[in-house]
Amino acid sequence: MTVLANNPAQITDLELVQKCQQGETYAFRLLYQRYEQKVRGTLYKLCDNQLLDDLQQEVFLKAWKSLPKLRNGEYFSTWLYRICWNVAYDYGKARKRDRTKILNQVKESMQDLARSTNHHQTGLLQLHYQDIVQTALQSLSLEHRAVIVLHDLEDMPQKEVAQVLSIPVGTVKSRLFKARKGLRQFLEQQGVNL
Known part of the structure; x- marks a missing residue:
């Protein structure tokens, strides 16, 4: 010891x-x-x-x-x-997620940010974008969110992601493509330009 x-x-x-x-x-x-x-x-x-x-x-x-x-x-x-x-x-x-509730939270958050006129807008904007990204992740199915989190955010190789999730590498690639597309669409709907 x-x-x-x-x-x-x-x-x-x-x-x-x-x-x-x-x-x-x-x-x-x-x-x-x-x-x-x-x-x-x-x-x-x-x-x-x-x-x-x-x-x-x-x-x-x-x-x-x-x-x-x-x-x-x-x-x-x-x-x-x-x-x-x-x-x-x-x-x-x-815990089934209600997508309408998530969208309402994002809208409220954006309205709060728009009402904010203090000098700390840059910091608030960063926090706001972090919230939007987290909400965007939550809008994905758990299967799609898992591949994005493990591969893109945790820097895990696709082969290891496949092992963790017990799915073929081809499925990992397919889910990554769909998840990224879903994230992009969600963020663009929230006014985030990519």
């Missing part, structure tokens, strides 16, 4: 997984610290910010419980993203 504590950045995922499988809880804490921001960011992009803490906790709880069954710790990050995707998918299935 002292070796882990002294050089946590130098130890590989595989070594940490093996230590976890031998009962070293400290090794899982290091894996958690290594991946918590990535998991949180991915969940935020897939599920918005409601219940984000609960969803993140669910991902790591499932990972902890399933870790003894993981055969190839070398692919821990891909495996963890798969768990993340499953949690997000279950959340998305349980």
